[in-house]
Amino acid sequence: MANNAKKPNNKNLAIGICAIIAIIIIIITVVLTTRNNTLNDSYFVSDDTKYVLTLDSSDVSMEDPTYDPIKTHLVYTYSGDEITGLKAYYEYADNATAKVAAEYLKQNYDSDTQNKVTTDGKYVIFVASEEEYEDLTASDVKQQIEFMEVIKNMDAEDDAEESTDEE
Numbered sequence: 001m002a003n004n005a006k007k008p009n010n011k012n013l014a015i016g017i018c019a020i021i022a023i024i025i026i027i028i029t030v031v032l033t034t035r036n037n038t039l040n041d042s043y044f045v046s047d048d049t050k051y052v053l054t055l056d057s058s059d060v061s062m063e064d065p066t067y068d069p070i071k072t073h074l075v076y077t078y079s080g081d082e083i084t085g086l087k088a089y090y091e092y093a094d095n096a097t098a099k100v101a102a103e104y105l106k107q108n109y110d111s112d113t114q115n116k117v118t119t120d121g122k123y124v125i126f127v128a129s130e131e132e133y134e135d136l137t138a139s140d141v142k143q144q145i146e147f148m149e150v151i152k153n154m155d156a157e158d159d160a161e162e163s164t165d166e167e
Contacts, residue, residue, distance in 0.1 A: 039089065039120050044073040046145070051076045051138070053145045060090075063108070067101045069124070078138035086128040098122045 046052045053074045060072040069090035077085040090105075092098040102124045105117045116127040 039123050044075070044089070049077060049079075051078065051141050051145055053148055062104070064104065067104045069101070076133065076136070076138070076141045078141070081138045083133045083136045083138055083141060086133040088126040088128070090124040090126065092122050092124065095119075095122055098124050 044052050044054055055072045055074070057068055057070050060069060062068055069092055071091040073089040073091065075085075075087045075089060076083050077087075090098075090101065092101055098119050098121070102117055102119045105124060105126060118125045118127070
């Protein structure tokens with residue numbers, strides 16, 4: 001009987017090891033999934049470092065309508081009154097569509113300039129060269145965005161009035 005009490009319980013040890021492995025797999029899965037989807041709607045909000053203008057699909061079109069995005073987010077980064085960067089985030093329905101659109105943009109817009117095209121999930125990111133924003137100030141961009149938002153709101157009100165008139 002004394003020998004039975006001194007034997008380690010291999011069954012509990014095996015269960016413990018399996019539980020640790022399962023936890024590690026879950027952690028790796030969560031890290032990999034969240035790392036690939038860094039962009040979402042919460043990023044496309046103006047703050048103390050960037051101004052954002054979001055345009056609907058009807059406001060933006062490519063030369064080939066096959067590659068028209070669902071939305072386009074223009075993100076101007078700034079420091080003080082100086083624009084430090086400009087990126088256009090073209091939003092597509094899914095990752096596969098974004099990759100095809102990125103190839104189109106690379107072939108048609110990336111070759112002769114300093115602009116760069118990359119992808120992040122369902123977004124195609126068009127990084128503008130400095131020449132495209134060097135003459136802009138942060139206050140200019142802020143005024144332009146505010147003006148565009150007023151126009152979008154007026155259009156939305158007109159659409160709402162038209163739909164109530166039709167009823």
